[in-house]
Amino acid sequence: MIISFEAENYLSFLRPARVDLTVGATAPDNYHFVRADGARIAKIIGIYGANASGKTNLLRIVPAVAEFITQSFSKPLDSTLPFPPHFFHKELPVRIQVEFQTPEDGSRYRYTLEVQENRVISESLKVKTSKLFSRVFERSWDGSAYKVIGLGEKHAANLRENVSWLSVDDIARSRNAGMTAHDYDLSTLLLLAKKLDASFEPNILGVPEGMSEEQALPDCVRELTRVLKEER
Numbered sequence: 392m393i394i395s396f397e398a399e400n401y402l403s404f405l406r407p408a409r410v411d412l413t414v415g416a417t418a419p420d421n422y423h424f425v426r427a428d429g430a431r432i433a434k435i436i437g438i439y440g441a442n443a444s445g446k447t448n449l450l451r452i453v454p455a456v457a458e459f460i461t462q463s464f465s466k467p468l469d470s471t472l473p474f475p476p477h478f479f480h481k482e483l484p485v486r487i488q489v490e491f492q493t494p495e496d497g498s499r500y501r502y503t504l505e506v507q508e509n510r511v512i513s514e515s516l517k518v519k520t521s522k523l524f525s526r527v528f529e530r531s532w533d534g535s536a537y538k539v540i541g542l543g544e545k546h547a548a549n550l551r552e553n554v555s556w557l558s559v560d561d562i563a564r565s566r567n568a569g570m571t572a573h574d575y576d577l578s579t580l581l582l583l584a585k586k587l588d589a590s591f592e593p594n595i596l597g598v599p600e601g602m603s604e605e606q607a608l609p610d611c612v613r614e615l616t617r618v619l620k621e622e623r
Contacts, residue, residue: 392425392492394432394499398452399486403445405477407486410449412436427492428499428519456489456502464551464558472553474506484512500527510552516542530556 397409414424414431424431438446455473463470474485484507492499499519505512513531517524528541530550537550550559 392427392432392494393453394427394430394490394492396452396456396489397487398449400477400480400483401452401485401487402448402475402477404448405480408445408449410436410438428497452487453489456487456504459504460502460555460557462558463554466554468551470553472506472509472511474504476507483507504555511554514556516557528556 393412395409395411395413397407398404399407401408412433414433418424418431420431423434425434426432438449440446458473463472474487476483476485484505487504487506488501490499490501501517501519501524503513503515503517505514510532511530513529515529516527518527519525526541528539530537530539532552539550539556542556550556
């Protein structure tokens with residue numbers, strides 16, 4: 392379950408853009424919310440804005456991360472990363488962060504990625520152990536090679552610049568007999584990412600011809616509510 396996601400210098404978003412699904416304390420309980428780590432998380436959100444303001448670009452973040460984590464190792468050596476930078480600032484890195492919770496055991500994770508010119512500059516995965524997040528793994532580019540701390544350090548020398556470390560580790564573990572308990576946790580994460588990649592299908596509601604955005608908003612809210620009720 393996704394708790395929040397954000398991006399910086401990604402597509403039309405030069406400055407950090409964040410979507411937080413945490414529900415405010417004053418909102419009354421209803422079937423639109425689920426419990427996660429002591430907080431209430433919305434199962435559905437609406438993104439409202441003018442045409443060509445970047446609404447669709449914002450929704451592309453989660454599928455791009457899911458694709459990168461699960462499929463990047465299997466793609467061609469010269470494949471392009473699915474994180475295009477802002478058109479006027481291609482010299483700056485793209486930064487992505489997704490915070491989520493696994494349904495099996497309720498563990499809360501924070502995945503952070505920074506890429507530039509088709510190269511991963513840094514990648515990390517942290518798990519919430521108390522009020523703080525503890526490192527599962529951390530990968531960083533030092534100008535000539537990657538330094539990896541934590542998960543699967545022995546494979547760092549063969550790490551390609553345009554793949555996710557989670558994708559590499561998944562392949563490496565699948566070739567070895569036996570898995571540790573921590574390996575099982577990561578397999579769960581990869582399975583979750585694959586589910587996100589397959590099921591995250593935003594419902595983009597357009598503004599009918601001859602109607603202003605303000606006039607169309609109530610109809611959009613009713614349609615989103617109908618879709619949610621059908622999925623219950």
